[in-house]
Structures are given as C-alpha cells and as structure tokens.
Amino acid sequence: MGILATAADERVADVSFDDDSLIVRLKDGRTISVPLSWYPRLFQATPEQRRNWKIAGGGYGIHWPGIDEDLSTEGLLRGAPAPGRNAEELHPKSRTRLAGRQASRAAAVPRNSKSRSKARQ
16 A cells, blocks of 8 residues: 655745744645744844845745845755854743743753763763
8 A cells, every 4th residue: 555645845935924933835835934033134124125035046945135044945844043043032032932942841851860870980
C-alpha cells in the first residue's frame, strides 16, 4: 500500500503582516506565520517598507529593498530567527513570552545531582 505525496511547492505566493507576525503564503497553500520580533529590520520598518517586498531566489525568497532584508522559505519553514540578533530586546511582548518559555523549560527538566556527580567521577 503506497502513500501518495503531493509535491510541495515552497515558493512564495504572498506576504502579509499583522501586529506581531510575518505571514507568508506558499504556492502549495501552506501558510507560515512567525514572530515579527525574530526579524529586527522588519520589526523596526514602517508599514510602507514592509509592504515593499519582492519575490527573490527563483520564488524561494523574499527581499525588502528599502531595509535590505532577505528571507528564504527554507529558513521560515525551519523556524530560524535572524542569525546573531537579539530580537527579544526589541519587543516587550517577546521578552515576556521568552521568560515564560525559559521558566517552563527549567521546571520541566529535573536536576539530578547524583547522576552529575557520578558522571564526574
């Protein structure tokens, strides 16, 4: 018994924004929504600058000429924030969400001092 897989078309069809997110619709019908705070140049851009985007890289990228920003659908699908940027500093909501996630992770990971001390011996 085989599984039929439709070919994914990860090329950009449309780009939009809401107050907190970059939203990219792909040609295959999927929609990617990522926090705008992940991309400081876009976060700080004016609405007019955000609307001025062009499809790049054979359809697999987006370029904003007014702010010199480039994103790929590959990076968006991977969930990759802008490299080397501390975007959480830009947006208070992001800082609050980040602190909550870090607290949740710390609570979920039990600290076992016995196993650590055995590993050191």
